[in-house]
Amino acid sequence: MEFTLYYRGPLKAKAGRADKHRLRQYFHKQIKELWNQPPLNEHRFLLDPSSNEPAGIGQNLVAVEFEEASVVRRVGTYEFASVVSSEIYLVADLTITLLRPEAPGAIVTQGGDIDNRIKTLLDALKIPDGLGALPKEASPAVDEAPLFCLLEDDNLITSLTIKTDRLLEPNLPPSEVILLIHVRTRPTVVSLLNLGLV
Numbered sequence: 001m002e003f004t005l006y007y008r009g010p011l012k013a014k015a016g017r018a019d020k021h022r023l024r025q026y027f028h029k030q031i032k033e034l035w036n037q038p039p040l041n042e043h044r045f046l047l048d049p050s051s052n053e054p055a056g057i058g059q060n061l062v063a064v065e066f067e068e069a070s071v072v073r074r075v076g077t078y079e080f081a082s083v084v085s086s087e088i089y090l091v092a093d094l095t096i097t098l099l100r101p102e103a104p105g106a107i108v109t110q111g112g113d114i115d116n117r118i119k120t121l122l123d124a125l126k127i128p129d130g131l132g133a134l135p136k137e138a139s140p141a142v143d144e145a146p147l148f149c150l151l152e153d154d155n156l157i158t159s160l161t162i163k164t165d166r167l168l169e170p171n172l173p174p175s176e177v178i179l180l181i182h183v184r185t186r187p188t189v190v191s192l193l194n195l196g197l198v
Contacts, residue, residue, distance in 0.1 A: 001039060001197050005030050005150070007179040011098075013116035015123075018135040023124030024149060025141075031083060031148035039196040046071045046088065046193070047081055047146065069193050072146055073127050077139050079146040080127040084156050089189040090197065092151065093159035096121070097180040100164065101172040118162060121179070126151040150183065158186075 005027055012019055034040055035047070046069055071085040084092045096118070127149050128134050140147060151157070167178055187198045 001183075001185045003034060003183055005179075005181040005183065007181070008177070010173070010175040011117050011177040011179070012120060012175050013113045015120040017133060020120060020124045020133070021128075021135050021138060023121065024128075024147065025144070027125065027150065028144060028148045031150060032143075034083065035081075035148065040083070042196055043088075043193075045069075046085075048072075071152065073152065075128050076131045076134060078128075078134070078144070079140075080149050081146040082127055082149045082152040084150060084183075084185055085152040086156065087152070088193045088197070089187050089191055090185045090194055091156045091158045091188055093161075093184045093186070094157055095161040095182040095184075096163070097182075098162060098164045099167040099178040101167045101169065101174060101176055103166060114162070114164065117177070118160075121181075122151075122154045122157070125149060125181075126154045150181075 007023070007026055009026070010019075011023075035044065048070075069087055071083075071087050072079050072081045074080075084090045098114070098117070123133070167176065185197060187194050190198060
């Protein structure tokens with residue numbers, strides 16, 4: 001499965017929990033839409049295993065693995081659902097294009113800044129590790145049940161390619177970026193749970 005996520009806005013090198021959660025909420029809308037389109041819409045049972053059997057699987061082939069499979073994880077008052085999950089044996093290769101209002105290149109001389117910005121992004125693309133990774137007093141909005149994330153854990157990224165270029169617009173703050181995140185998922189084990197997603 002291949003798709004591209006988009007972001008425009010601030011991407012800080014030293015981001016706090018609130019900054020990362022704002023990014024998470026930004027991507028949530030795109031990933032939620034992804035779950036409404038093929039092939040993920042055929043796997044909505046992974047969001048609520050008790051709802052029904054997997055689409056496309058015969059009535060007599062419903063197995064225990066389907067009843068127990070879920071990509072939803074609870075953290076505090078939130079339920080998070082990921083596309084890339086160890087539960088369904090998927091990993092991801094990411095190619096990130098980062099447009100920024102700076103001269104092209106300078107990855108080596110500004111490496112720490114770019115490294116920290118990418119770390120901020122990767123933290124925002126995954127399910128938070130615990131309550132300490134969420135803003136204090138945060139609670140899910142009406143359309144965030146569940147809140148959709150790309151990754152269950154960033155350890156499921158097997159390849160990461162970063163491309164940078166200049167964002168050609170005048171008078172932008174240095175933290176402003178445009179991101180294109182191309183995602184390619186692949187299985188570590190082929191299973192009925194990820195059939196159609198590989």
